[in-house]
Amino acid sequence: MMSASAVVFYILSFFILVTGVLAVTSRKIFRSAIWLLFSLTGIAGLYFWLQMEFIAAVQIVVYVGGIVVLIIFSIFLTQQSGKDLPAPVRSRAIFSVLAVCAGFLFTCMLVGQYTFGAAGRPAAPGNVAGGVSVGNAVGDIRVGNGTGDMSVGNIGRQLLSTSEHGYVLPFEVISILLLAAMVGCIVIAMKQTPENK
């Protein structure tokens, strides 16, 4: 007997996988982008199901609102409308399906054999109180650093903290990377000026 939450999980994962398959097999590139959009939205739903609201919001804002829109714009800029993508060469398609299935089965076998700490189940809410792990979850959990709940406030505080478990250095590195990527994009996509020609 499955609970409602388990049913929601299986429906969500079915939706993600079906739209993902359609995104990589559709012959029309615009439809492919729209299927990708659905798949990414389904993944955001999976984050909501995992009670990671902040990550789900980031997923929707950055992926659905940013990257997919960027992809659709680039499709409009570079494709002739109404032209189908060529079908993959049959031998290559067969080889790809075989390789992908073999890799999937191998990885699933490894994942299925591995036993996670407490049988891979989330700790009961009572076991985790304010970042102090009391329970049986995993043997080597370090006793908490005050990050018990996953609220946005806690995420922001630890992300910008300079103390032991702070992530301010990667944060700054990422910000430099984003700046460099922005400058790089402008330089690469800029039209050549006439005197350069």
Add this chain to the structure above:
Amino acid sequence: MSQVPLSHILFVSTALFFIGMYGLFTRRNMITMLMSVELILNSVNINFVAFNKYLYPDKLEGVFFTLFIVAIAAAEAAVAIAIIINLYRNLRSIDVEAADEMKF
């Protein structure tokens, strides 16, 4: 949530990863290959979030790795699309087979 074991979430993310790999193998169009890369990055994100939630529920490390991966994926998509548009200007095509000028 406690009804679903962690391994089922890992099966879903593995399947999504290999769907992305199939797209990379069969597509010859640069934009669709970029979409496959996005699917692969998302499957990795699902893994990080699930591990954080199931195995270390009092930590936030998985959240941070996911945030950084999303940021890097956004930067990567922007740069890739700039390169694709530049290639289209020069070659009038975004097929990977057409970009063979540097092929020896």
